[in-house]
Amino acid sequence: MELFVFVCASVMVLVGALGVIVRKHPVHAALSLVLTLFGIAVLFVAQSAEFLAAVQVIVYAGAIVILFLFVIMLLGVDKAENLQIEPLTGQRWIAGVVGLGMVGLLTTAVVSGSDVLRLRGLGIASSVAGENADANIQQLANSIFSDYVFAFEVTSVLLVVAVVGTVLLARRRTGKGIA
Amino acid sequence: MISLLAVDPVLNGDLLWTPLLIVVLKVLVVFVTGLVATMLMVWFERKVVAGMGNRIGPNKAGPFGLLQTLADGIKLFFKEDLVPDRADPFVFKIAPFLSFVPAFLSFSIIPLGGDFRGDKGGLVTWFGHTTRVQLADPSIGVLFTLAISAIAVYGIMLAGWSSGSKYPLLGSVRASAQMVSYEAALGLSLAAVILVSKTLSTSGIVIAQSSIGNWNVIATGIVPFFIFFIAATAELNRPPFDLVEAEQELVGGFNTEYSSIRFSLFYLAEFMNTVTMSALMVTLFFGGPQPISFGSTVLDIPLIPNGLEGSVWLFLKTLVFLYTYVWLRATLPRFRYDQLMDFGWKVLIPSSLGWFMLLAAQRLGRNEGWNTIVVTGASVLVLVVCYALLQRSFAVSSKQREAEGSMF
Numbered sequence: 046m047e048l049f050v051f052v053c054a055s056v057m058v059l060v061g062a063l064g065v066i067v068r069k070h071p072v073h074a075a076l077s078l079v080l081t082l083f084g085i086a087v088l089f090v091a092q093s094a095e096f097l098a099a100v101q102v103i104v105y106a107g108a109i110v111i112l113f114l115f116v117i118m119l120l121g122v123d124k125a126e127n128l129q130i131e132p133l134t135g136q137r138w139i140a141g142v143v144g145l146g147m148v149g150l151l152t153t154a155v156v157s158g159s160d161v162l163r164l165r166g167l168g169i170a171s172s173v174a175g176e177n178a179d180a181n182i183q184q185l186a187n188s189i190f191s192d193y194v195f196a197f198e199v200t201s202v203l204l205v206v207a208v209v210g211t212v213l214l215a216r217r218r219t220g221k222g223i224a
Numbered sequence: 225m226i227s228l229l230a231v232d233p234v235l236n237g238d239l240l241w242t243p244l245l246i247v248v249l250k251v252l253v254v255f256v257t258g259l260v261a262t263m264l265m266v267w268f269e270r271k272v273v274a275g276m277g278n279r280i281g282p283n284k285a286g287p288f289g290l291l292q293t294l295a296d297g298i299k300l301f302f303k304e305d306l307v308p309d310r311a312d313p314f315v316f317k318i319a320p321f322l323s324f325v326p327a328f329l330s331f332s333i334i335p336l337g338g339d340f341r342g343d344k345g346g347l348v349t350w351f352g353h354t355t356r357v358q359l360a361d362p363s364i365g366v367l368f369t370l371a372i373s374a375i376a377v378y379g380i381m382l383a384g385w386s387s388g389s390k391y392p393l394l395g396s397v398r399a400s401a402q403m404v405s406y407e408a409a410l411g412l413s414l415a416a417v418i419l420v421s422k423t424l425s426t427s428g429i430v431i432a433q434s435s436i437g438n439w440n441v442i443a444t445g446i447v448p449f450f451i452f453f454i455a456a457t458a459e460l461n462r463p464p465f466d467l468v469e470a471e472q473e474l475v476g477g478f479n480t481e482y483s484s485i486r487f488s489l490f491y492l493a494e495f496m497n498t499v500t501m502s503a504l505m506v507t508l509f510f511g512g513p514q515p516i517s518f519g520s521t522v523l524d525i526p527l528i529p530n531g532l533e534g535s536v537w538l539f540l541k542t543l544v545f546l547y548t549y550v551w552l553r554a555t556l557p558r559f560r561y562d563q564l565m566d567f568g569w570k571v572l573i574p575s576s577l578g579w580f581m582l583l584a585a586q587r588l589g590r591n592e593g594w595n596t597i598v599v600t601g602a603s604v605l606v607l608v609v610c611y612a613l614l615q616r617s618f619a620v621s622s623k624q625r626e627a628e629g630s631m632f
Binding site for chain 2: 070072073076079095096098099100102103106107108111112114115118119181182
């Protein structure tokens with residue numbers, strides 16, 4: 046059963062990822078991205094991380110890709126891109142090399158850290174398997190709001206800074222206004 | 225996948241034919257209930273709006289015009305199915321399903337009945353198996369609804385874009401901006417409920433509201449309920465937030481180019497969502513299928529067995545909200561777009577955040593044994609300072625925009 050779910054979800058993820066690269070129309074590419082995000086959500090559920098799955102759908106599929114689509118529709122980037130033109134010279138070579146490097150790094154990380162990963166997974170599974178259906182969320186809340194509260198708050202400050210920065214940069218400076 | 229559903233006690237132990245049959249039966253019942261409820265809701269809305277406008281409303285098909293929706297549906301199914309030339313065919317065809325399927329999915333987590341007297345906690349026994357009268361009871365519960373309503377945005381957005389026409393596009397851009405904005409307020413007011421009932425699962429939330437004093441509408445202090453109600457109305461694109469289909473400005477909104485069965489799917493999804501949202505509000509704030517009870521005296525509906533009474537209560541409570549929605553539609557004029565956005569971002573989101581903070585402070589104070597009056601006073605003080613800062617920032621920004629020559 047678990048293998049079946051894994052295979053289906055992986056196919057979703059891979060087809061979606063391929064679609065993002067291959068589809069010429071930006072809206073179709075964004076929709077393929079949604080497929081990938083859904084596949085990842087299904088994988089989260091299969092790992093009994095339901096909360097992460099829900100957040101994945103709410104935040105990524107429900108907010109971020111919607112914003113992508115919004116920009117695509119509002120700016121009218123409705124036409125297929127001409128793939129012959131290369132805006133930055135040598136961009137494709139560099140992208141290929143960096144992509145391969147990432148694959149290499151990830152593979153090494155997974156292979157060398159597989160023992161640790163399995164142990165952690167068992168820990169989560171054992172506490173989730175009990176009677177308490179909310180164990181998963183309680184664990185998550187405990188680690189975010191007590192052990193890693195500083196990192197969490199710093200991340201939110203970073204996001205606020207990013208928003209304020211974007212607003213400042215996007216503002217038109219007309220006349221003598223304080224900007 | 226199994227773990228997502230395993231909270232339902234019927235699926236514990238070996239998988240036999242009877243549990244499987246019960247689940248299939250539940251799927252059928254939920255689907256049919258959804259369809260019939262939608263059909264009756266369309267009739268109910270037309271009839272009540274007609275009554276408020278001093279008209280008669282549908283009265284030809286069936287007794288009291290009850291079958292009018294069915295007749296309309298059959299007519300729609302037999303009409304020609306058009307795909308505009310400039311449409312994006314694949315997205316155009318898939319969009320109605322993207323709004324229809326989520327409408328049914330979110331209905332599946334609502335507790336539809338059960339016996340909540342004593343310690344039964346909503347469990348009923350069917351064919352020798354203990355189960356809940358609800359299709360799925362995932363541990364993420366209400367978050368599932370939020371996730372599903374996030375998906376429902378795609379249906380509207382893609383329908384408008386793929387039509388290849390400007391009015392539907394404008395309608396869908398409006399709709400998605402509105403739904404994304406009000407989802408934030410919706411989620412924040414939900415957080416208050418979760419804080420009070422200490423669980424995400426819908427059945428757990430219902431079980432926690434055993435008598436009127438425990439109903440979340442009182443336990444969270446009414447404000448989250450009003451915020452949730454307003455945000456839900458905006459999320460449903462119902463009047464007074466129906467800018468999506470402002471016919472004076474946008475022809476028919478995102479579904480202008482749709483006809484036949486695809487149009488009826490959008491229509492169905494809209495009314496289905498109204499029913500689901502009302503039922504969800506009852507579940508979250510008004511005890512769901514719990515009978516109305518003051519302390520230990522329980523109001524009992526005579527002649528109906530206890531096992532069925534939950535469904536009756538849920539129906540009655542949901543009906544109140546459905547009526548309110550129709551009432552709003554018949555009486556309130558539509559918002560202007562900038563008013564809509566201002567209301568969502570400047571009023572609903574700050575007030576739901578503030579109220580959430582107040583509730584959290586109360587909870588912490590009770591756990592730590594602090595003086596309630598001091599805790600309340602301190603948090604109110606913080607809120608007042610925040611409110612003053614917020615008002616100040618609004619004043620500064622509007623002054624600047626005026627200096628730049630903007631209208632609003």
